[in-house]
Amino acid sequence: MKKVLVLLMALIVVVALVACNGNQSTTTTGKDTTETTATERQTTAETTTATEKQTTVETTTAKETTTAKETTTETEKQTTTETTTVETTTTEEVTTTEEVTTTVEETTSAGTEDPLKDHLVAGWTFDKIEKGVVKDISGNGNDAIVSGECFISKGTVVLSALGDHMLVKDSDDLDFSMTDSFTLSVRAQWNGEFPDNWACLVNRGLMLSTKAFKYYGVWINSSNSIIQFGTSNEGQTGTANYAAVEADVGFHTYTIVQNAEEGTLNFYIDGQMYSTTTAKDFVTDEDLFIGYNGNSGDQGQWSGSIDEILIYDIAIVPEA
Numbered sequence: 001m002k003k004v005l006v007l008l009m010a011l012i013v014v015v016a017l018v019a020c021n022g023n024q025s026t027t028t029t030g031k032d033t034t035e036t037t038a039t040e041r042q043t044t045a046e047t048t049t050a051t052e053k054q055t056t057v058e059t060t061t062a063k064e065t066t067t068a069k070e071t072t073t074e075t076e077k078q079t080t081t082e083t084t085t086v087e088t089t090t091t092e093e094v095t096t097t098e099e100v101t102t103t104v105e106e107t108t109s110a111g112t113e114d115p116l117k118d119h120l121v122a123g124w125t126f127d128k129i130e131k132g133v134v135k136d137i138s139g140n141g142n143d144a145i146v147s148g149e150c151f152i153s154k155g156t157v158v159l160s161a162l163g164d165h166m167l168v169k170d171s172d173d174l175d176f177s178m179t180d181s182f183t184l185s186v187r188a189q190w191n192g193e194f195p196d197n198w199a200c201l202v203n204r205g206l207m208l209s210t211k212a213f214k215y216y217g218v219w220i221n222s223s224n225s226i227i228q229f230g231t232s233n234e235g236q237t238g239t240a241n242y243a244a245v246e247a248d249v250g251f252h253t254y255t256i257v258q259n260a261e262e263g264t265l266n267f268y269i270d271g272q273m274y275s276t277t278t279a280k281d282f283v284t285d286e287d288l289f290i291g292y293n294g295n296s297g298d299q300g301q302w303s304g305s306i307d308e309i310l311i312y313d314i315a316i317v318p319e320a
Contacts, residue, residue, distance in 0.1 A: 121173040122311045124166075124290075126157040134166060144168050144290060156305040162195050164301065165291035174204060174311065175283040176258065181315040182282075184256040186218060187307040192249050194222040197293075200300035201254065202309060204288040206230070206239070208295045213238055214284040216265075218254045219300065220247045229256065229267035229275050242267060242275035251307065258282075259315040271320030 114120075122142040124134050129146050134157065136142040148164035150157050159165065168174070176182045186202055198219045205215030213232045219241075221228050227244040234240075244267065255268040258279050267275040290309065293300035 116312060116314075116316065119312045119314045120310060121313050122168070122171070123309065125155070125308045126152060126306060127155055128152055129157070136168075138173075140171075140173050142168050142171050142173055150291075153305070156189075156307045158305050159291045159301070160191070160193075160195070160303050162299065162301050165289060165294075167294070168288040168290070170285050170287050174288055176313075177283050178279045178281045179260050180258070180313070181260040182258050183310075183312040183314065183316040184216065185253060185308075185310045185312075185316075185318065186255075187251060187253045187309075188302075189251045189305045189307075190220060190247050190249060190302075191304040193303040194220075195301040195303055196299050198222050198228075198300050199302050199304075200289070200291065200293045201302055201306070202288070202290055203230075203293055203300075205232075205282060205284040205286045206293065206295075207286055208293075212284060212286050214280070214282050215239075215286070216256055216280070216282060218256075227254070227269065231265065231277065232280055234278070236281065240277070242277065244269055244274035249304075251305075253318065255316075255318045257315050257317060261315075268318050271318045 120138045121140060123137040124144050125137055126134055128134075129150065129152055132146050134144040134146060136144070144166040145168070146166050148159070149161050150159055150164050150166065152158075157166075184202070188201055190199065198221055201218040201220075203215060203217035203219075205212060206217060213236050215230070215232060217230045219228045219230055220226070221241075221243075225247050227247050229242040229244060231240055231242075232238070253268075253270055255271075256265070257268065258265045260279055263279045265277050265279050266273050287294065290306065291302040
């Protein structure tokens with residue numbers, strides 16, 4: 001009986017021990033499970049947190065990228081706008097400048113245009129001799145045909161030897177009746193010499209050989225060196241000479257002005273009037289001669305330089 005009890009107690013102890021061990025394992029497993037769950041939760045939390053952080057970072061980055069893009073876009077737009085504005089402004093400034101330049105050019109052109117241009121019927125400035133002629137600057141084709149050894153020097157034509165002269169063929173542009181006003185202006189320099197007879201600067205209409213006396217012209221008297229304004233007498237059957245002053249070797253402007261309204265024919269030197277007579281009829285078939293009379297045996301060779309000759313169809317009183 002005692003043995004049975006001892007065995008039974010031993011069995012109970014064993015069962016108790018087994019049960020104790022089982023509870024411990026379960027506890028351990030529970031702990032382990034709990035720990036595992038905690039770890040998993042921690043891991044999950046960390047993962048979630050990391051993911052959220054990454055998502056947040058990515059979102060933030062995306063936002064920043066979007067913001068950067070938007071900023072870049074805005075900057076580009078602004079830059080484009082500024083560029084466009086600059087280009088537009090520049091274009092407007094250039095346009096304005098061109099308009100101003102055009103206005104200045106037009107004003108300058110208008111301010112310097114010769115108001116007498118439309119009244120110029122013939123003119124020669126002696127800048128060059130081209131193919132034996134000096135061109136008429138009026139555009140009317142009254143070119144001066146050059147003979148002899150005339151040459152250009154410093155914008156003037158130089159005549160000195162016998163036979164040096166120019167001829168302008170008869171033209172209606174050079175005809176003026178008693179009821180027509182006109183102006184003949186000649187700027188020239190005499191060199192103090194008389195190659196043959198009276199030195200003739202310009203002459204239209206005088207031809208002694210044919211007794212043509214519808215003329216006007218400028219001479220220097222070879223006997224006393226007095227400058228003479230020559231024209232027809234009152235009946236236009238002979239010559240009439242009006243003395244002015246003794247000639248010198250400087251440049252001077254000699255001007256003949258017929259004023260039809262006043263009925264006068266006046267002669268000026270450098271703007272000062274020296275002689276006056278009545279208006280005349282200068283309608284003729286004769287040529288205009290520059291530098292000599294045009295009469296055989298009485299050449300009247302001019303010796304010196306001629307700067308310009310201008311003929312207008314209006315009366316222009318020269319300035320002193």
